[in-house]
Amino acid sequence: MSAKNVSEIETLTERASTTPVEPEAAASAPEAAEAPASRGRGRYQAMVLFAVCCLALGGVFVRWSEAGPVATGAYRSLFAAPLLLGISLAMSRKSSPKRNGNENDAGADGVKTHRIGxxxxxxxxxxxIFLAADLCLWNISFLYTSLAEANLLANLVPFIIAPLCFLLFGDRVPWRLVFPALLALAGLYVLVILGTGLDPDHLRGDLLALTTAVFYALFLVVAKGLRERYEATRIMAGLSLVCAVVCFAVAAVMGESVFPTSAKGWLVLVALAVTSQVLGQTLMAHAVKFLPLQLAAVFVLLQPVAAAVYGLFLFDQWLSLVQIAGIGVLLVSIYWAKHLLESRK
Structure with a gap:
């Protein structure tokens, strides 16, 4: 979740477009509340930064894993499924006294809790299946391109999901989105064409990461419809389980090593699930609800930067000035596009 994760967070949690006021601040005078609110916002900013650092570790653990990249993605989803299911059951039990025995009443988050048809x-x-395709391609891309580029290219979801929602749901696409889209194309040219020097392996990794954004956008479109009818963790548990099964099947067909060969290999998989799936996703989903949209978007776009730092110190992945320039252009275009789309909410 991939910072590309911020799109998933925004779609599945339907976070508010303004910053909620802390309960303590609401109960006191505005002057007295200003300082606590500021301290609270600082806490959430730190939480987002920590979540970003956790999410950026995904590529690190894929490279360290003794299992194949697709099998590693399968374990990440498999370990997440029971956790999400447990959270869903706990939330269901907590809200059940309020439903008065009617299974078709709305649950705690305002969506119905009836049986899935x-x-x-x-x-x-x-x-x-879409989520599995996203995870398979993304994890494989880490083996060919830098961690920074793989994380960045997977963040191009806004440019894909906007036209998809227009075609499927008739959502209006702001005409001004053309400008950041053109800027993104320029950034892609600088990063992928000029930056790689058309090296076949590096180019393959960039294209895999770029295709990841397409499948992730398709996943979000499906999840958006489900989220309107069911509680988020409930559907994410099912989606994660399907994703794990598909990834294991693909790993077997590809002849990947499915099982780690040492205790260290299993610890890497557990660390991947805890950092990227549990800490990263959970803390991000919680913290961004208490920050302004534009500020949250800036923090989330730091994931490729964190990945670049990991790649440099752990795998000696140096970026050329041309690549850095392309990354900068893409970051600006993504932030611009997110600002245009979020301002319409």
């Missing part, structure tokens, strides 16, 4: 089960399977 056959059509939505098929949608969960489809969404899980």
């Amino acid at each position: 056959r059509r939505d089960q098929l949608l969960i399977a489809l969404g899980g």
